[in-house]
Amino acid sequence: MKAGSNLLNAVSAVALTAGIVVTGAGVATLAGVTIAEAAVVSRVDVRGNSRVDASTVRGNLTISPGSSFDNNDIDESVKRLFATGLFSDVQISVSGSTLIVTVSENQIINQVVFNGNKKIKDTALSQVVQSRQLGAYNDLLLQADIQAIKDAYSAIGRSDAVVTTRLVPVDGGRVNIAFEINEGDRTKISAINFVGNQAFGDGRLADVITTKRSGMLSFLTRKDVYDEDKLRADEELLRRFYYNRGYADFRVISSFAELDEANNEYVVSITVEEGERYVFGDVSIESTVPGIDSDALKGLLETRTGAVYSAKDVEDTIMAISDRVATQGYPFAQITPRGDRDFNNRTISVVYLVDEGTRAYVERIEIRGNTRTRDYVIRREFDLSEGDAFNQVLVRRAKKRLEDLKFFSSVDISTQPGSQPDRVVLIVDVKDQATGEFGVGGGYSNSDGFTATVDITERNFLGRGQYIRASVGGGTDTREYSMSFTEPYFLGYRLAAGFDVFKKTDSSYTGFDDDTQGINLRIGAPITENLYFQTAFKFTQTEYSDLATIASNPESNAISRTIANGGHDVASLSYTLAYSTLDDRTLPREGISARVTQEFAGLGFDADYIKTTAKASYFHMLSESADMVGQFTAGAGNVVSTSGNLRVFDHLFLGQETIRGFDTRGIGPRVFDGSSYVGAAGGTTYFNGSVEVSAPMPMLSRDLGLRFNVFADAATLYGNDIAASDFVSGSSVQTLVGNDMEWRASVGAGITWASPFGPLRVYYAEPVVKQDYDDVKKFGFGASTRF
Known part of the structure; x- marks a missing residue:
């Protein structure tokens, strides 16, 4: 920087003399001027500028006519002019009462191009570099851009990328910048x-x-x-x-x-x-805050004496106690776990100390790094906002919620001092990731042949945190279409409101086809961090074809005769309670997942019943070293009519989704016409259970994401409630078989692949206990992928 050198030389030259030195050219150069001998000029003369207006130069000076100035003003003026990025050189001198500012203008960037790039598009690189069209050319900025491009390639695994530049001058003091990129091989x-x-x-x-x-x-x-x-x-x-x-x-x-x-x-x-492995010793709670009863908080303890030590259990306990004391009117109370190790017995005793914390408030919440997800989607996961009492427990909870959204590849929350000692600034750094999925699923059955389903899911629609899914599927005799939408924060509250619309055509029944369409309106909210409640209204309308044939044919089966009125409309209200402590939604290794649903149909339409279903799964790590996970699942369901007999489709049906090795509607009561089984009639009660063990595929690298699983399923469906008169038509008498509680069972094996396209599952199941009238489906597969 020439201006810097001139100043240093001038300071040296006048160290023992006056502040102004006259050169051979007759120009007085301002040198080291002491505060006692500050200079004053009457005007400012700008030279060397062609594109930049002189007023712009003067506006960046700290020196003005009629005011005294010294070396500090000179230094600051030079820095400001260079900081504009408009100049490659700046010199300031004095001639008489005139301050002369001589500048050399940077070239203007006419165009920025990228050559040789294939793995990263031009639009992405344009966001990385700071050199812009019509901006001022700056060599230091250009070097920074080269490094930024290299960093972008390192982020995709190409650390040996080479970046050079080529400058092409054009008319009018402009220059074209070409970044020449050799992407190299993947590192x-x-x-x-x-x-x-x-x-x-x-x-x-x-x-x-x-x-x-x-x-x-x-x-x-x-x-x-x-x-x-x-x-x-x-x-x-x-x-x-x-x-x-x-x-x-x-x-x-x-x-x-x-x-x-x-x-x-x-x-x-x-x-x-690694160190030693510990278990919990004595666990207790102590409080120094008047009004907080320690004994009343003991029911919140997640840590138990004798259990394997877990930092997560300690955190969960802290959160539970913090929530309780906050609701009792102590928002600043601080819960501190104090551990006491017993190295001989390998135990850790924990005392949770409740005392008055530092009174601090959230000044503001700054969000950084989100390029797609909108700020309010992130802010609403916090149970605190600007002006609220700062609570570290609530901050940790917000971090966990943001991670559970699966919108971000990384979430980091830090704090900085605010404008006052009792103010805290929360800094939220996130990095967006892909949230879309393209799914493909299918299977094969003896009756329907191959079936396939294609669906598209977006869990963060337009960066608003909304969920949307569209699905199309079918087989030889079925066609299904559906669409779902969920707004997780309806009206600004933590209420997940949404709808599902669907349509299905099924021609697999004997004697008729059905065409069902409907809508499901739902709204739900968390009760606790692990417990969720949802209520819904559902309306379905089913129309049947070939009714003339059904009415005139005395041999029509009992299932056909129950729907001979031409249609079946159902309106219902339901509620669901769901509980989950799973450690991971994609591949659970520990925890419980449970769900119970009750549906009440009636409201003046064609169905009147109460339907109850329940399912619970327990996951447990059988071997940490082998990553072997055990899973036990149990379920049950019942439907009871509140007016007359149940219609056939108001019954419960069971198949491959519950017991592998059997087709959809593959087990349970069936109609027999004397020579063949003509259709599934459904049942009023079912029970099912499943045991499964999974582990990484032996002899293969775990990096492939392949897991082998073996399983055993069992289920029973019984108790059909079709009216007895429906089994008699003229001289034809049909019978119902399989109405007793008869268990089916299957065993099998499968492979799950955590592929780059999403989880893919393939299984083969062999029924070991079945009835002659059951429909078998031994092979199944499914997959999903992200985009």
Whole structure:
């Protein structure tokens, strides 16, 4: 910077003389002027400018005619002019009473182009660089842009990308900038090594972290891209994993990556120290806040003496106590867990101390990094807002809610001091990720042949946090169409309101076809963090074809005769209670998921019944080292008429969705016409159970995401309530078979693949207990993918 050099030389030259020195050219250069001898000029003369107006130059000076100034003003003026980015050189001098500002203008950028880029589009690179069309050319800015482009390629796993620039001058002091890009090859991760782990194998720990070893499908998943920030986040994931499994002394000794430049591959090494495994010792609550009864809070404890130590259980307890004392009028109360290790017995006793915390308020919430999701979608997950009492527990809860949305690949919440000592600024850093899914599912049955379903789902529609799904499916005899929409914060409250519209045509019945369409309106809200309530109104309208044939044919089966009125309209109200403590929605390893629904049909239409269904699943890790997960599921259902007999389609039907190895409506009572079984009649009561064990595929890398599972299913459906008169028509008498409580069972095996396109499932099930009239479907598959 010439101006800086001139100033330094001038300061040296006049260190022992007056502040003004006359040069051979007759120009007095302002040098080191002391405050005691401050200079004054009567006007400012701007030279060297052609495109930039002189007023712009004067406006960036701290020196004005008639006012005294010194070296500090000179320095500040030079800095301001350079900061505009308009000039490549600035010199300030004095001639008599005139301040002369001589500038050399930067060239104007005429055009910015990118050459050689294929993996990253021009539009994306344009957002990365700061050089813009009609902006001022700046060499320092250009170097920063080169580094920014390299960083963008490193983020997609191309750390060896080479970026150069080519400048092409054009008329009028303008310049074209061309970024020449050699994208290079993908920088892979050849290995991830764990050192010091004894309790858990390398494969299990590799499942925990987000950084993955390169594989044949890594170009789709991009999980093998090395990033130092991601590696730091992986350290935290490992800490959580160990802390929640009793290893309270766990720590990461080091984590780093070495680049093999010859092969363009990273080797990631993570060294850990597991420490001993602890269980909870004595657990108690103490309060120093008058009015808070410690004994009354003991029912909120998630930590139990003798249970394996878990940091999550401690956090859940803190949250529960914090919520309770806040509702009792103590918003600033602070809950601090105090642990006491017994190294000999390997126990940790915990005392939850409730005391008055620091009185601090949230000054503002700043949200950064969200390029798609709107700010209000993030803000509404906080139970506090600007001006509220700062509560660290509520901040942690908001972080968990944001992570559970699955809208972001990373969520980080930090704090900064506010404008006053009792003010706190919350900084929320997020990174958007793909939230759309394209799903394909299907199967094969002896009766329907191949069936297929295609659906499109978007969980963050237009960045508003709304859920929308459209589905089309069918087989040889069926066609299905549906669309769903959910607004998770209806009217600004934590109420999930939405609707489902659907249409289905089914010609698989004997003697008739049915065409069903309807709408389902629903609204739900969380009762607690784990308990959810939903209520809904549903209306369906079913029309039947070939009614003339049904009415004139004395051999028509009992199922056909029950719908010979031409249609069947059902209006119902229902409620659902859902409970979940699952540790992961995609691949649960621990926790409970339960749901119970009651539906009340009537309201003056063609159906009058009360239908109740329930299902619960329990997941438990059978072997941490082998990542073997056990699952037990049980379910039950019952429907009872509130007026007369049930119509056939008001009954319950069971099949492959409940007991694998059997077709849709594959088990339960059936109509027999003396020579063949002519259709499923449904039942009023069912019970089902399932046991399943899954583990990574042996002899294969866990990075492939393949899991093998074996299962055993059992179910029964019985108690048909069709009127007896419907089984007699003229001389024809049909009978109902399978109306007793008869169990079916199947065993099978399958493979689940956590593919880049989403979870894909394939299974084969062999019925080992069945009836002659059951419909069998031994093979099934399904898949979904994100976009």
